[in-house]
Amino acid sequence: MFTGKETFSNLKNIFKFIAFLDDTSTISIKVTNMLLYKFLRKKFPNKKIYSSVNCRVKTVEHAIYLKELGVDVITIDRDINRNIELIKKIKKETGLELQLMLNENCFRNCPFRNEHFQAVAGGYETLHGVDFEELTCYPMLRKNKRMFFRIPFIRPEDLKHYNGYINHFKLVTRDSSTEQIKFLLDIYKNENYDGNLINIFDWEVISHWGNLYVDNKKLDRLNFFEKIQHCPCNCDICNVCEIFFES
Numbered sequence: 304m305f306t307g308k309e310t311f312s313n314l315k316n317i318f319k320f321i322a323f324l325d326d327t328s329t330i331s332i333k334v335t336n337m338l339l340y341k342f343l344r345k346k347f348p349n350k351k352i353y354s355s356v357n358c359r360v361k362t363v364e365h366a367i368y369l370k371e372l373g374v375d376v377i378t379i380d381r382d383i384n385r386n387i388e389l390i391k392k393i394k395k396e397t398g399l400e401l402q403l404m405l406n407e408n409c410f411r412n413c414p415f416r417n418e419h420f421q422a423v424a425g426g427y428e429t430l431h432g433v434d435f436e437e438l439t440c441y442p443m444l445r446k447n448k449r450m451f452f453r454i455p456f457i458r459p460e461d462l463k464h465y466n467g468y469i470n471h472f473k474l475v476t477r478d479s480s481t482e483q484i485k486f487l488l489d490i491y492k493n494e495n496y497d498g499n500l501i502n503i504f505d506w507e508v509i510s511h512w513g514n515l516y517v518d519n520k521k522l523d524r525l526n527f528f529e530k531i532q533h534c535p536c537n538c539d540i541c542n543v544c545e546i547f548f549e550s
Contacts, residue, residue, distance in 0.1 A: 314339075318346055337372070344373030351375045356404050357420055366393045376471065378402040382411050384455040385532040390468050400470040403457065405491065407475045408508040410453040411536065415439040441511050448515050452531070452544035456503060458519060459490045461528045478505040525550055 317339070321332065332347065334340060335355035343352060353376040360366050361380035369377055377397065381404050383389050394401055409416055419439045444450050457465075462472065474491065476484045487503065490496040500517040501509055525547060535541050 314342065318342075321347060321350075331376075333378075334374075340369075340372040340374065353402065354378050356381060356407070360393075361389070363389075363392050363396045366397045366399070370397045370399055374399065376400040376402055378404065378473070381407055381409070381455045384457055385528070385534070387464060387468070387532060390465070394468050401468065402471040402473055403465060403469045404473050404475065405457045406487070406503045407456075408454055408504045410440060410444065410450055411455050413440050445511050445513075448512065449544055449548045451501075451512070451515065451517065452547050456500075458500065458503075458522065458527070459494045459496045460519075460523060462491065462494050464528060464532075475505065478507055480506070521550065522547065 321329075321343070329350070331351040331353055332343060333353040333355055334343060335357045337358070340352065343350070352374050354360060354369050354374050356378045358365075358369065358378070359380045359382075360369065360377055361383045366377055366379075377393070377399050379390060379393065379401055384403060390401065409419070413419075415438075457472075465472075472491065474484075474487050476487065479487070483505070490503075496503075496519050498519060500519040500522070501512050501515060527547065530543050531547075534543060538544070
């Protein structure tokens with residue numbers, strides 16, 4: 304737990320670093336910590352401030368709060384990536400620019416998400432001698448490959464459904480090679496990919512899926528987006544993922 308003096312000292316270091324970036328023509332700042340928004344807006348009025356995907360914005364109310372704090376671009380929660388009607392409402396009520404994550408690999412409503420990101424940020428690799436990732440969702444994904452369709456990814460072919468609502472699309476490439484980044488830029492730019500959909504994720508996730516092959520073009524023929532966007536997020540009453548997996 305930080306004391307008041309420690310917290311103030313940390314803020315001073317953060318502002319000092321951003322001031323350094325200001326001298327290098329940095330034009331935007333992405334923020335996760337809610338406590339920093341007002342400080343940053345006052346300190347750097349000409350910077351465009353993005354909310355992080357880890358702010359978990361998935362209601363109109365939450366989005367409006369961020370607007371009032373001074374956010375310019377809202378990165379919506381990946382859990383509502385395919386909820387077009389909700390995205391439209393957030394856009395209409397805030398009037399802000401919206402950003403969408405395309406290929407983050409965590410499955411929808413993952414119970415380990417907060418802890419996983421805290422571990423990544425802190426550089427933790429093990430917990431009591433156990434590989435940290437073995438304590439998160441990866442074992443669940445390996446055990447039940449049908450969960451692949453619970454990941455709220457957006458295929459290249461489905462970008463068109465967001466025209467007029469999403470201003471920025473973001474690719475997750477932190478652990479990707481230069482070759483992988485070029486590949487992703489190409490297929491999303493052309494809004495077309497004929498191959499194994501597993502390949503839109505980073506190498507670490509691909510390794511967990513083993514020899515799973517998801518024919519992306521076959522999903523077109525199955526009207527993937529039209530069906531998946533109405534998912535009730537309750538597998539007890541819905542078998543859409545099962546249908547896609549078995550097909």
